[in-house]
Amino acid sequence: VRTISEPPIFDLSDEGHEGFPVVAPRKEFDGIALDFETRNDGCGGFAQTSEIDVVRHYTRLSNLNFDINRGMYPLGSCTMKHNPTLNEKVAADPTFAHAHPLWPDRYLKAHKQVMAELAADLAEVSGFDEVCLQPAAGAHGELAAIFMIKAYFEAKGEGATRKIVLIPDSAHGTNPASAAMAGFSCKQIASGPEGVLRLEDVTPHLGPNVAAIMITNPNTLGVYERDFSKIADAVHAAGGLVYMDGANFNAIMGIFQPGKIGADVMHFNLHKTFTTPHGGGGPGSGPIGFVKALAPFSPTSATPDSVGPVKAYMGQWGMFIRAWCYIRSLGGVGLRQVSEDAVLNANYLRKRLEPLLNLPVKAATLHEVVFNDKKLPNGLTTGDIAKRLIDFGFHPPTVYFPIMVKGALMIEPTETEPKRELDRFVAAMEVVLKEAAENPEMIKKAPHTTPVRRLDETRAARALDLRWTKAPRAEST
Amino acid sequence: MRYGAVTARDRRAMLDVVGATDVASLFQSVPADVRMKRPLNVEGPLPEQDLLVKLETMKGPAPRVALIGAGLYRHFVPANVDALCARSEWVTSYTPYQPELAQGTLAMYYEFQTYVAQLTGQEIANGGMYDGSTATVEAVLMALRLKPDAKVVYASEGVHPEYLAVLRTYLRFQNVELKILPIDPKTGRTSCTTSTADQKAAAAVVIQSPNFFGAIESLDGVAEEAFVVSVCTEALSLAIVPPIRANVAVGDFQSFGVPIQLGGPTAGFFATRKDYVRQTPGRLVGKTVDMDGREALCITLATREQFIRREKATSNICTASGLMCLRSTVYLSLMGRKGIEALATQNAKAARWFADGLKNLGLSIPYSAPFFNEFVVDCSAKPKLYEKLLENDFVFGLPLESRFPNQKNRYLINVTETHVPRLREILDEVKTRAHDL
Numbered sequence: 001v002r003t004i005s006e007p008p009i010f011d012l013s014d015e016g017h018e019g020f021p022v023v024a025p026r027k028e029f030d031g032i033a034l035d036f037e038t039r040n041d042g043c044g045g046f047a048q049t050s051e052i053d054v055v056r057h058y059t060r061l062s063n064l065n066f067d068i069n070r071g072m073y074p075l076g077s078c079t080m081k082h083n084p085t086l087n088e089k090v091a092a093d094p095t096f097a098h099a100h101p102l103w104p105d106r107y108l109k110a111h112k113q114v115m116a117e118l119a120a121d122l123a124e125v126s127g128f129d130e131v132c133l134q135p136a137a138g139a140h141g142e143l144a145a146i147f148m149i150k151a152y153f154e155a156k157g158e159g160a161t162r163k164i165v166l167i168p169d170s171a172h173g174t175n176p177a178s179a180a181m182a183g184f185s186c187k188q189i190a191s192g193p194e195g196v197l198r199l200e201d202v203t204p205h206l207g208p209n210v211a212a213i214m215i216t217n218p219n220t221l222g223v224y225e226r227d228f229s230k231i232a233d234a235v236h237a238a239g240g241l242v243y244m245d246g247a248n249f250n251a252i253m254g255i256f257q258p259g260k261i262g263a264d265v266m267h268f269n270l271h272k273t274f275t276t277p278h279g280g281g282g283p284g285s286g287p288i289g290f291v292k293a294l295a296p297f298s299p300t301s302a303t304p305d306s307v308g309p310v311k312a313y314m315g316q317w318g319m320f321i322r323a324w325c326y327i328r329s330l331g332g333v334g335l336r337q338v339s340e341d342a343v344l345n346a347n348y349l350r351k352r353l354e355p356l357l358n359l360p361v362k363a364a365t366l367h368e369v370v371f372n373d374k375k376l377p378n379g380l381t382t383g384d385i386a387k388r389l390i391d392f393g394f395h396p397p398t399v400y401f402p403i404m405v406k407g408a409l410m411i412e413p414t415e416t417e418p419k420r421e422l423d424r425f426v427a428a429m430e431v432v433l434k435e436a437a438e439n440p441e442m443i444k445k446a447p448h449t450t451p452v453r454r455l456d457e458t459r460a461a462r463a464l465d466l467r468w469t470k471a472p473r474a475e476s477t
Numbered sequence: 478m479r480y481g482a483v484t485a486r487d488r489r490a491m492l493d494v495v496g497a498t499d500v501a502s503l504f505q506s507v508p509a510d511v512r513m514k515r516p517l518n519v520e521g522p523l524p525e526q527d528l529l530v531k532l533e534t535m536k537g538p539a540p541r542v543a544l545i546g547a548g549l550y551r552h553f554v555p556a557n558v559d560a561l562c563a564r565s566e567w568v569t570s571y572t573p574y575q576p577e578l579a580q581g582t583l584a585m586y587y588e589f590q591t592y593v594a595q596l597t598g599q600e601i602a603n604g605g606m607y608d609g610s611t612a613t614v615e616a617v618l619m620a621l622r623l624k625p626d627a628k629v630v631y632a633s634e635g636v637h638p639e640y641l642a643v644l645r646t647y648l649r650f651q652n653v654e655l656k657i658l659p660i661d662p663k664t665g666r667t668s669c670t671t672s673t674a675d676q677k678a679a680a681a682v683v684i685q686s687p688n689f690f691g692a693i694e695s696l697d698g699v700a701e702e703a704f705v706v707s708v709c710t711e712a713l714s715l716a717i718v719p720p721i722r723a724n725v726a727v728g729d730f731q732s733f734g735v736p737i738q739l740g741g742p743t744a745g746f747f748a749t750r751k752d753y754v755r756q757t758p759g760r761l762v763g764k765t766v767d768m769d770g771r772e773a774l775c776i777t778l779a780t781r782e783q784f785i786r787r788e789k790a791t792s793n794i795c796t797a798s799g800l801m802c803l804r805s806t807v808y809l810s811l812m813g814r815k816g817i818e819a820l821a822t823q824n825a826k827a828a829r830w831f832a833d834g835l836k837n838l839g840l841s842i843p844y845s846a847p848f849f850n851e852f853v854v855d856c857s858a859k860p861k862l863y864e865k866l867l868e869n870d871f872v873f874g875l876p877l878e879s880r881f882p883n884q885k886n887r888y889l890i891n892v893t894e895t896h897v898p899r900l901r902e903i904l905d906e907v908k909t910r911a912h913d914l
């Protein structure tokens with residue numbers, strides 16, 4: 001087994017190095033004795049390195065990553081758009097970065113103003129009566145909303161009967177996972193042939209045992225849920241509530257307001273629509289908007305009906321200030337332009353890629369489009385194509401999601417990609433598909449240009465190695 | 478528009494390819510009656526400088542001195558943490574589902590998991606949770622998966638009150654009762670008089686150390702057979718205080734290079750025994766090899782996660798705390814073992830020195846248990862002291878009375894290295910104000 005180019009920091013350790021000096025020793029503490037037992041295992045095996053070791057190590061590791069600043073990330077339903085540098089600068093301002101949520105209010109004037117204004121902005125773009133900023137990420141917002149729905153029915157005395165949440169097959173996995181965490185059972189509904197949930201697919205499931213339906217709109221095929229308002233009316237008539245997953249909100253700013261067309265509660269992903277960075281897996285921020293009837297149950301409501309907080313303190317403040325800056329940098333007209341350009345970019349890519357790839361659902365799409373592997377020659381899969389695109393400087397699109405499309409390849413360019421970049425992507429796809437016919441081995445073994453190549457993921461799960469440990473010293477003979 | 482990448486000419490050219498007359502026609506699938514008929518009413522657009530000027534004018538006063546910790550600790554952040562972590566390769570990358578393009582992020586998670594396991598004395602750790610409060614909840618939910626018949630969870634009154642509140646929110650929907658173990662009024666430690674049988678039957682016993690009142694816990698009275706969830710909000714303490722025996726160790730790495738930023742985002746952690754690995758929530762990064770036999774890292778055991786297991790997942794968590802895990806990992810590597818031990822020792826000594834100084838002013842330290850860098854002070858001798866100091870923008874810790882009616886005139890005081898250079902002046906200021914009263 002060859003080792004990766006940059007070893008774990010622990011392998012660079014040498015006890016001869018000094019520790020990082022934060023504050024010089026103080027004479028006044030000399031006589032102070034610690035009155036508790038201290039650990040004597042070297043913090044369980046920490047590294048001790050030099051500053052240049054650390055600087056080079058994390059610089060080199062960063063070089064092994066792909067990132068938006070390097071190239072396009074056409075990840076469907078992930079909305080990988082440009083993360084403005086300005087917002088990073090503002091979030092790092094010591095006035096904001098070091099503020100403590102338990103300081104007396106007089107010191108949190110600007111912070112609370114930013115929160116109030118962001119909540120008002122999100123209410124405006126979504127059409128909901130109120131917004132709670134507290135949830136830590138999109139899935140956490142879903143969960144908070146599901147808790148509110150549960151509490152709402154408990155308050156009405158229907159908690160014991162309304163135990164089912166309806167979820168279309170195009171939903172993100174977080175939807176059923178969140179519903180299950182509140183004790184609901186999930187019933188999956190198949191989308192119709194046009195990629196949308198039809199009223200007639202939903203009505204048979206409605207009744208006194210249904211608490212809510214969770215709909216992503218536009219859905220994960222990028223298609224506007226045509227029957228959304230009718231379904232919402234039917235769910236409401238049957239006494240249920242409508243949860244809208246806001247993962248695809250980037251398609252609809254200034255176009256329609258979910259809170260005005262039948263949704264009762266929705267989460268936002270500030271790290272998708274509102275440009276806060278994905279950071280290699282977080283932090284996110286998942287505020288929720290809701291109608292008045294649900295307001296008493298909000299995690300931050302001051303009434304006894306509140307479900308209670310879902311996170312300590314106020315929420316992901318560091319993300320609030322970024323989103324607040326983003327909204328103000330664009331204004332209302334700009335936000336609508338975002339959605340228009342996102343939809344135009346996606347439709348342009350769709351049109352250019354349609355001759356090359358199979359499009360399983362032909363309905364009009366908004367901000368993203370889902371192809372599949374049906375037309376691929378020589379037994380090549382979606383995964384193969386995705387891996388080969390890497391060699392052309394692109395992050396692969398989302399693959400094998402949504403699950404109802406076999407071999408799905410889901411593409412969302414976002415509005416921050418110029419046409420030149422979209423054309424480059426199409427050109428790369430043309431080359432890849434030509435290769436697929438002529439030289440499939442090239443694709444099956446891709447990527448060829450990355451620091452490591454395809455991984456043995458089965459081995460990772462079978463022989464679990466989740467942390468560094470000191471290699472056993474070789475016996476000297 | 479700001480951040481726009483598409484010109485009017487591009488739009489025309491793309492519309493021609495699409496075969497649409499205008500952009501509006503691309504939205505035809507959205508019925509006319511649901512469409513917005515007016516522009517969005519939000520502030521802006523503001524050019525960059527105008528936005529920065531506006532923010533400056535919004536800023537109000539800040540405290541000159543603040544001795545509040547209470548789960549969020551102001552520690553010094555070395556310049557290299559900010560510089561290395563600001564690299565766009567970390568900031569603007571996605572969750573590492575495509576490992577060939579994310580070995581940097583994956584290596585960081587692998588080191589983070591190692592640091593968490595080392596500090597907590599556990600066998601394995603995951604790639605981070607939202608924060609300490611939700612990590613605590615996830616630990617209890619895992620305990621409930623392991624003991625599905627349990628109807629009770631015990632938690633110490635010394636667990637951070639906001640963490641307890643979050644736990645209560647989640648448990649309400651699990652039909653599980655949360656029973657509180659009180660704090661001993663003399664020691665400040667958890668008083669666990671519950672029978673061994675009851676502890677065994679419970680899903681978990683949740684203990685924080687150092688607890689919310691600063692006391693380093695001893696686990697006296699906690700049964701060997703209990704499923705212990707240990708919580709740590711001041712992770713720096715783990716550099717010198719031995720971790721308490723626990724089946725799951727959770728908490729927050731905020732102290733390690735993560736700014737307080739009003740409590741979010743921070744870096745929740747989750748560590749446990751290898752036996753429970755398939756029940757853990759969140760992301761795990763593991764080592765494997767690539768097709769050329771090179772060592773490489775990838776997300777593993779993803780079959781526990783929501784995007785595969787859906788309603789049967791161990792948690793709904795998806796996006797977690799990547800950048801905050803990065804900050805704490807870079808911070809710990811930079812500090813090194815010697816640096817982190819020295820810093821923790823200095824924190825503990827500074828807090829002890831300051832507490833002794835307050836005692837000399839006639840204030841009392843009500844709890845006898847040892848503390849790390851945070852402790853309770855009783856100001857009954859000078860009940861106006863907090864207000865007097867506040868008039869001069871000096872926040873003398875967290876008033877406990879509003880949350881704990883039995884803690885009248887008591888304040889939770891935190892001292893870290895950020896106070897050390899001026900600690901004598903800070904004490905002198907308290908002395909002066911105390912004398913005025």
